[in-house]
Amino acid sequence: MDMTPEFILLAGALVLALVQIMAAGAARTAELGAKWNAGPRDGDPPPPGKLAGRLMRAQANLFETLPLFAAAVIMAHVAGKDGLVTAVGAHVYVLGRVVYLGLYALGIPYLRSLVWLASTGGLVAIIVALFL
Helix, strand or coil, rough: CCHHHHHHHHHHHHHHHHHHHHHHHHHHHHHHHHHHHEEEEEEEECCCCHHHHHHHHHHHHHHHHHHHHHHHHHHHHHCCCCCCHHHHHHHHHHHHHHHHHHHHHCCCCCCCHHHHHHHHHCCCCHHHHCCC
8 A cells, every 4th residue: 555645644643642642641740750650540640730631631632533534544545535635634634733732732722723623624624535
């Protein structure tokens, strides 16, 4: 199978997912300590601080759409529908998710929501291409 631009961006989205897992985990470990991280994590930990909470929520948000993005990219390729629309959509989705992470970590409202809408628009473009 060829590494199309869409597949390269899907791989980038997977790397972003790993980065977000590690960033959220590192922020939480910084709050609770390495002993907590290495332990069984029994009991209820205190709520996360601002940065850890933001990173955890950004990660959860990515995980809501990442399976849809992966499925859309794979379906477009298998159906022979990948092309300009899917490539642009994939770029918008992945770049939007990177910017979204930074905006969320910094606690910037409104612009963060606009970037989310743009990235979701990229995903929708790929899905629409399946029907063209």
